[in-house]
Amino acid sequence: MESNRKPASSPVFAGRLAAAVLVMAAAGPCRAQTSIQNQPRIGYQAAPDADQNKTLLLKDFNPVSMLHVPVHAVDQAKFYVIDVHNHVNDAARIGEHLPPERVLEVMNKTNVKMIVILTGMWGDRLQAVMDEMVKSYPGRFMVFTQLDWSKVDDPDFGAEMVALLRDSVSRGARGLKFLKDLGLGVRDRAGKLLAGRDYSGFRALLEARNRVFARHPRTTFVSLHMGWPENLDWVSSMLDQYPNVMVEFGAREAELGRQPRRTRELFLKYQDRVMFGTDNEVTEAMYRNHFRWLETADEYFDYWGAPGQGRFKISGLALPDDVLEKLYHKNAEHLFSQFHPSSGSASNKGAP
Numbered sequence: 001m002e003s004n005r006k007p008a009s010s011p012v013f014a015g016r017l018a019a020a021v022l023v024m025a026a027a028g029p030c031r032a033q034t035s036i037q038n039q040p041r042i043g044y045q046a047a048p049d050a051d052q053n054k055t056l057l058l059k060d061f062n063p064v065s066m067l068h069v070p071v072h073a074v075d076q077a078k079f080y081v082i083d084v085h086n087h088v089n090d091a092a093r094i095g096e097h098l099p100p101e102r103v104l105e106v107m108n109k110t111n112v113k114m115i116v117i118l119t120g121m122w123g124d125r126l127q128a129v130m131d132e133m134v135k136s137y138p139g140r141f142m143v144f145t146q147l148d149w150s151k152v153d154d155p156d157f158g159a160e161m162v163a164l165l166r167d168s169v170s171r172g173a174r175g176l177k178f179l180k181d182l183g184l185g186v187r188d189r190a191g192k193l194l195a196g197r198d199y200s201g202f203r204a205l206l207e208a209r210n211r212v213f214a215r216h217p218r219t220t221f222v223s224l225h226m227g228w229p230e231n232l233d234w235v236s237s238m239l240d241q242y243p244n245v246m247v248e249f250g251a252r253e254a255e256l257g258r259q260p261r262r263t264r265e266l267f268l269k270y271q272d273r274v275m276f277g278t279d280n281e282v283t284e285a286m287y288r289n290h291f292r293w294l295e296t297a298d299e300y301f302d303y304w305g306a307p308g309q310g311r312f313k314i315s316g317l318a319l320p321d322d323v324l325e326k327l328y329h330k331n332a333e334h335l336f337s338q339f340h341p342s343s344g345s346a347s348n349k350g351a352p
């Protein structure tokens, strides 16, 4: 879950906001400025005089809907699922480590056929993931490799990375994952951000990424987290402009589910280029929440991880069966079928 606004990050925001609200409620607008400077950060502790002052921490604000609306639980996906965005038992330790049998149990109970572990790293650490997850459970897991940015200043960085990729492919890796450290964190010896003049804003970063899409038209890119889920017109233009780009919606059920009509329109229009991804801890409840969102027309329910990404509810997309099947697995299968490990050379441009 490298790039999303995970629930883990939101309490900081919620805590700060709550602190500000509490201070103003207690001190009144005129003295608020002084009070903020003099008071220690409140964080998650309820103010001792909260009852007296009728104040409420934002984290405790959880109004219960009075709506009487249909609830359709979906225990198993209607068609088998490939989760193309996960980090469970990965090499980079972005995801949690679960007993592999437990991961399989969740998958079997929910009709998830395969999980793609995106952060497999390289070398021995990649091998460990391959041994634990892929070799032990054929057909159930796929692993992507990554580049070793610590070598970015080596004079033969390019050749070294080509060798790394060949080695990773020979170990069984089936794709290359770029975390958002490229563009935001990785710097060369001179301190310059790689792949960008310097970080100059969100749109500039997206444009820099789009230039990579344009420069490699024979490589298929998967733009994770929908690219920019709060701006689906922009996503639509990106897909129009770059036919070599696909998307997945890992950890963006929240943003998409609160604009269900626009999302549905986009999923129908680009039904061959959207894939199912979760980027969340593997549990039955997590998958079932996503199935309910995609399959039913239920209204006004919690997205997975609520309220970490915002205090709003989502509504179901009620996707038609043929589209559902494409999102659940057909599009991913089509993409992965383009991989030909036997060609295992730098000219293997079909690799996702």
Ligand SMILES: [Zn+2]
Binding pocket: 001, 002, 003, 085, 086, 087, 118, 250, 279
């Ligand atoms: Zn992720």
